[in-house]
Amino acid sequence: MAQSKDTQQKLYEMLEALQTMVKELPDEYQMRMPVELLASLANTLLNEAIFEIANGLSDIQHVTEKHLMHQRLQLLSRQKTEKSNLCKSQQQAMEETNSLHHPQLIQSVITSQEMEREAVAIKHREELKQHDMRLILQLDQKVSEQQTALEKAGVPGFYASTNPQEVQSQMYLLGFIQRLSEKYGPSQTSF
Numbered sequence: 001m002a003q004s005k006d007t008q009q010k011l012y013e014m015l016e017a018l019q020t021m022v023k024e025l026p027d028e029y030q031m032r033m034p035v036e037l038l039a040s041l042a043n044t045l046l047n048e049a050i051f052e053i054a055n056g057l058s059d060i061q062h063v064t065e066k067h068l069m070h071q072r073l074q075l076l077s078r079q080k081t082e083k084s085n086l087c088k089s090q091q092q093a094m095e096e097t098n099s100l101h102h103p104q105l106i107q108s109v110i111t112s113q114e115m116e117r118e119a120v121a122i123k124h125r126e127e128l129k130q131h132d133m134r135l136i137l138q139l140d141q142k143v144s145e146q147q148t149a150l151e152k153a154g155v156p157g158f159y160a161s162t163n164p165q166e167v168q169s170q171m172y173l174l175g176f177i178q179r180l181s182e183k184y185g186p187s188q189t190s191f
Contacts, residue, residue: 007046014042014180021176032169033157040156041173051181053153054174057146064142068135075131079124086120143167150174 018038022030044050090113097109140162147170150158157173 010184011042011046014045014184015039017180017183018042018176021179025172028165029169029172032165033173037157041176044155045177045180045184048184048186050153050155051177051185053149054155054177055181055185057149058174058178061142061146064138068138072131072135075128079127083120083124086117090116146174 015038018041019035022033022038025033094106094109094113097106100106144160144162147158147160150170151160155173155177158170161167161170
């Protein structure tokens with residue numbers, strides 16, 4: 001009987017905490033989180049494994065984001081090196097051309113070098129754009145995997161979606177779960 005009373009108290013506290021968290025959200029997202037959803041979520045969170053799943057998925061997300069950011073920084077570094085090498089080689093070529101004292105040749109080299117710098121800048125912008133598109137697709141895939149995992153775990157409010165408002169609502173719910181895990185997660189409970 002005491003276990004049931006403790007469980008009921010925990011359920012009530014989590015529901016109350018969820019309702020308080022929802023009040024912190026913008027109005028458009030508050031409307032997307034009715035008390036029925038919150039009550040169902042609180043009930044689901046009585047299974048402490050859900051906290052572990054959510055925290056594990058969050059950890060994977062952070063590692064993935066760090067890895068993708070590292071890849072982006074490597075690309076930017078490579079591009080910076082390529083641009084620096086181009087500038088050095090163009091400077092050396094211009095010094096050699098200037099030593100010839102031929103004005104038409106100097107102007108031709110200047111024009112050619114400007115075109116080459118612009119071509120490299122365009123190439124770099126396109127590479128970065130393509131890289132960022134791949135990065136976004138990978139992050140979208142990770143979000144989809146998280147949605148599916150949480151849906152399969154029976155967490156209310158989670159299902160595969162690419163709708164930005166639904167994804168944002170799910171991000172809020174995941175944030176709520178993480179906040180609740182600090183107090184009610186497996187290592188914090190005394191129930």
